[in-house]
Amino acid sequence: MANRPTSAPPTDAEAALRRLKGLHPSTIDLGLDRVHRLLSALGDPHRRLPRAIHVAGTNGKGSTVAFLRAFLEAAGYRVNAYTSPHLIRFNERIRLAGQPIDDRVLVESIGRVEAANEGQPITFFEATTAAAFLAMAESAADVTLLETGLGGRLDATNVLDRPAVTIITPVGMDHMAWLGDSLALIAAEKAGILKPGVPAIIAPQPAEAEKALLEKAAAIGASIDRDWRVEATIEGFRFLSSARSLDLPPPALAGDHQLNNAGAALAALAHLFDIEVPDEAIRTGLRQVEWPGRLERIGSGALFDRLPAGSELWFDAAHNPEGGLQLGRFLRTLPRRPTVLVTGMYYDKRVEGFLAPLASLVDRMVAVEFEGEQPCLPASRLVEAGATLGIPAVDGGALERAFEDLSDSAPARIIVSGSIALVGRALAANAR
Known part of the structure; x- marks a missing residue:
């Protein structure tokens, strides 16, 4: 392979x-x-x-x-x-x-x-x-x-x-x-x-x-x-x-x-x-079989090293309601622990549909913005959607800045998801 x-x-x-x-x-x-x-x-x-x-x-x-x-x-x-x-x-x-x-x-x-x-x-x-x-x-x-x-x-x-x-x-x-x-x-x-x-x-x-x-x-x-x-x-x-x-x-x-x-x-x-x-x-x-960025656990790298000891880091390219449902099903198979969703999405995606299956599984959401082939949603739109579903959410700015902020948090399960482009940028940043 x-x-x-x-x-x-x-x-x-x-x-x-x-x-x-x-x-x-x-x-x-x-x-x-x-x-x-x-x-x-x-x-x-x-x-x-x-x-x-x-x-x-x-x-x-x-x-x-x-x-x-x-x-x-x-x-x-x-x-x-x-x-x-x-x-x-x-x-x-x-x-x-x-x-x-x-x-x-x-x-x-x-x-x-x-x-x-x-x-x-x-x-x-x-x-x-x-x-x-x-x-x-x-x-x-x-x-x-x-x-x-x-x-x-x-x-x-x-x-x-x-x-x-x-x-x-x-x-x-x-x-x-x-x-x-x-x-x-x-x-x-x-x-x-x-x-x-x-x-x-x-x-x-x-x-x-x-x-x-x-x-x-x-x-x-x-x-x-x-x-x-x-x-x-x-x-x-x-x-x-x-x-x-x-x-x-x-x-x-x-x-x-x-x-x-x-x-x-x-x-x-x-x-x-x-x-x-x-x-x-x-x-x-x-x-x-390999297909990077799909429910992939990350065990090393630049982003991983910023997280507090004992944290988990997962990348998943889910970006629509069905993808959110599959991500939610997978999270239910893992031992429960504090979970943070780092997410950014393109402008044409169904935000609430993606987030709804995750609402009871995520303790906090960090909304980020990124450059891609299409415009991405403002982080404020994601924060608003999270609030509607009962997910405490903050504007994390750019991806790497969000990880800097996470470094000061307690150990948690960190999930980066919401866009294939976002996961690609996370993989690239983690490889530096």
Whole structure:
């Protein structure tokens, strides 16, 4: 498995990425016309990818891809993967044969994208997706793993005519300005990656979302595989399907919800008919799987060292109501102790929905602000939401200043959560 992301000085790659951001349209209309145009100018690299597994959903997409990588790589296969967003460096988004893309290859791919695009308006995600397809098409691999960025139907990754398998992870209320204001509408957008005759793995869903997914699958003739389930056991968990029954160790990723993510990945492997993943490779993958910043306990580093002796530090990228619910469930499995939530969120997130499942588990909240690809909420808005839910809250300013203040507190369990971007900044600060 590859090492965790680390901070690094500015590079030529970052300059190239800034240039792509300058091409962003003044208004964004979701659609595939721009990316199809660009890919055609590049010689359609997406048509030269090895067999692909395409993953959409609201929560669990990245973890499911991480499990797939772990299983396949433990079995000796070369895997290319495209995920988003990144935590610290953009290179994390594109993995070639198991490793983050090298700066030289990234700069070269972006340069070719810029030349083919000829200065026309295109979103950053569309341009970088084209760069990823270009790099992956030219990297020898056995399997391609693709995670949608936003939605599914009109997502820039949804240009493959026939992936080998599709996966829909749990659907929840997020990105509503783009995808719709109900579970049914959001699920219908996620279902846009389903293809006629292509096996589709549907993870456990809320009833409204499941109904919309199954209706879409039936309408287009997608082949739904619901013949699998997972069961928690004392030793770990059991995966059951008509093709396989396995007693497995607990995953290295914390949280009961990871069992279904692992199960969806295992169900998908059954449809890669010329790929064999032995049972022992699955067990090895479960022990070695990495997906930083997801219910991750931090035991050393610059931020950790500022905390009073005896404190715990956890990073979790939950940022929507379902993520808050999973974080709350996980905290309930830990011994109770004073708990402080350090949180910052983007402006379009459902703050109360995220905080509500944590209200009875958090003794204090420190609201912070951070720079990201979108505006973040003012700390005062988070403090107000905390007060509404009965969570004592203060404005902590910037992340590192908040940790300076925490150094004078009593030992506690510190949870940094609310945004993938915030967790990325915490990981980078802790690595200094």
